[in-house]
Amino acid sequence: MDVRNVYHRLKDASRYAVLTPDGRFELFCAALASAIILIIIMIVSYLLEGSIQSIRSSGIDFVIGSRWDVNRDIFGALPFIAGTLYTSAIAILIGVPISIGVAIYLSEMAPDWVRAPLGFVIELLAAVPSVIFGFWGIFTLRGFLRDSVEPALNDTLGFLPFFEGNPTGMDKFAAGLILAIMIIPTVSAISRDVMRAVPNSQREAALALGATKQEMISGAVIGYAKSGIFGAAILGLGRAVGETMAVTMVIGNKNSFSWSLLDPGQTMASIIAINWWEADSGSLYQSALIEIGLVLFGIMLIINVIGRILMGRMIRLREGAVG
Amino acid sequence: METNELNAWFGSFQAIKNVSMKIRGNLTTAIIGPSGCGKSTLIRCLNRMHEVTPKARAKGRVLLDGEDIYSRDVDPVEIRRKVGMVFQKPNPFPTMSVFDNVAFGLRANGIRDEEFITKQVERSLRQAALWKEVEDNLDGCGAGISGGQQQRLCIARALAIEPEVVLMDEPCSALDPIATSKIEDLIFDLKERYTVIIVTHNMQQAARVADYTAFMYLGELIEYSKTKRIFENPEEELTEKYITGRFG
Incomplete structure (x- = not known):
């Protein structure tokens, strides 16, 4: 064994003993990545620990009871769960069709010089802080809804339970509308991307069969992209469910649920935001608010997982046999 | 069908130069030539699919039943109903069933009579020699069949x-030899009812399926005559070189 050989063997061995610069960098990045997991674990354990008092005291009544009486320690969070789901559903009903229209225009119709600027503006809308949407809701939207839109709805559709009562402009309708506006950037940007991901061969196939552009879009493009668009809508739903600030500012904050959109209401996020500082540390009240947070977290988790699965299905379709 | 001084461009690049050719009905015409010679562009001009590509345009006359498909008052959608197209890569609609794939064109053309659609789907699948393989699986996914079947579905x-x-x-070009020979048999049968124009890289294929063959080079139509003549006794030196593989 000559000297050179020994030297190389030593050098090889040192690779395992001392990390190379790349090895150290990898370790560093892995540590940062694991911090994410740590944060999730910390949040979940905080929520569980904080809610335990409330879970013990209220049991299942917490999610099926509709009485929320702080003075008597009765905590039924159903009105807030319902309020969240209801306003989010309104947001989806209004926001998703608009977003799909925007996405179709951006992906299939807009000339290049419109496409890029408009896409940028939509992303700008996503960058507006939600408290600004709240301000805008209070100062601009509220008056408009109270004086024009809601009286009209009440006059024409007032016989439906959804439009009874006195228009105030600070109600579930306002919350749903604000949420709709807030989810449009997310839903339209993702929908645009999934439509752009539809292979051109699909468009040509439709056109070559004598389809008009509209038939091509509705048949070939939407058909191909539908699971992705559905996923985009679900991710939008996730955003709507979790949105706090803007909703808290416009929903009117009434701790009971009604089907009328023209009635004020409360969502899970808004009840926490409004009452957090009022609840004494360690009290059952505070624990109940934390449990609302736990329920909210669970709902958002489910929504996001469903959304991701649907997006994944679209991607697999694209990577499948057809080109 | 007939083209008259047809020119086509992608931006400023001219892909087709003054091509005039008369295509005989109920026969198969093959267009051969090296990559980039404009043969695909040429057939895409025949159903006005060329203009679907951004910045692409065409000029000249293409007569179908004596009518210029490029005249102002002609809707390209109408032309594409009369001139069908099959693409290089099988492109069935993957989220639709086999049945709905075939029915797409009928429904897009405003046909609502489901009974007629059902009949027509079966007829078309039989003509495409696919019926036997999919008749029990009409509701199956259009992308769930093999590549060769997908192309016959198209x-x-x-x-x-x-x-x-x-x-x-x-x-x-995206199929294996067995699937290829099935499609070639099919093309042979199709000319009973249809006029077929096929672009191919494969000279043997042109010799096997086509009655007439056109040779294109750098956007120009170099030679066009009966397939037998093109392959056995071409007039142009360029054609002969290409056919015999002594090219470039």
Whole structure:
């Protein structure tokens, strides 16, 4: 064994003993990545620990009871769960069709010089802080809804339970509308991307069969992209469910649920935001608010997982046999 | 079908230069030539699919039943109903069933009579020699069948709207030899009812399926005559070089 050989063997061995610069960098990045997991674990354990008092005291009544009486320690969070789901559903009903229209225009119709600027503006809308949407809701939207839109709805559709009562402009309708506006950037940007991901061969196939552009879009493009668009809508739903600030500012904050959109209401996020500082540390009240947070977290988790699965299905379709 | 001084561009690049050719009905015409010679562009001009590509345009006359398909008052959608197309890569609609794939063109053309659609789907699938393989699986996914079956599905889809002319843009280039020979047999049968124009890289394929063959080079039509003549006794030196593989 000559000297050179020994030297190389030593050098090889040192690779395992001392990390190379790349090895150290990898370790560093892995540590940062694991911090994410740590944060999730910390949040979940905080929520569980904080809610335990409330879970013990209220049991299942917490999610099926509709009485929320702080003075008597009765905590039924159903009105807030319902309020969240209801306003989010309104947001989806209004926001998703608009977003799909925007996405179709951006992906299939807009000339290049419109496409890029408009896409940028939509992303700008996503960058507006939600408290600004709240301000805008209070100062601009509220008056408009109270004086024009809601009286009209009440006059024409007032016989439906959804439009009874006195228009105030600070109600579930306002919350749903604000949420709709807030989810449009997310839903339209993702929908645009999934439509752009539809292979051109699909468009040509439709056109070559004598389809008009509209038939091509509705048949070939939407058909191909539908699971992705559905996923985009679900991710939008996730955003709507979790949105706090803007909703808290416009929903009117009434701790009971009604089907009328023209009635004020409360969502899970808004009840926490409004009452957090009022609840004494360690009290059952505070624990109940934390449990609302736990329920909210669970709902958002489910929504996001469903959304991701649907997006994944679209991607697999694209990577499948057809080109 | 006939082209008259047809020119086509992608931006400022001219892909087709003054091509005039008369395509005979109920026969198969092959267009051969090296890559980039404009043969695909040429057939894409025949159903006005060329202009679908951004910045692409065409100028000249293409007569179908004596009518210029490029005249101002002609809707390209109407032309594409008369001139069907099969693409290089099988492109069935993956989220639709086999049945709905074939029915797409009929439904897009405003046909609502489900009974007629059902009949027409079966007829087209039989014509495309696919019926036996999919008749028990009409509700199955259009992308769930093999590549060769997918291409025959695309052919059936094109036939369902009963076009006069069927354009095929290298329909076998993504297929294995067995699937290829099935499609070639099919092309042979199709000319009973349709005029078939096929672009191919494969000279043997042109010799096997085509009655007439056109040779293109750098956007120009170099030679066009009976297939036998092109392959056995070409007039142009360029054609002979290409056919015999002594090219470039």
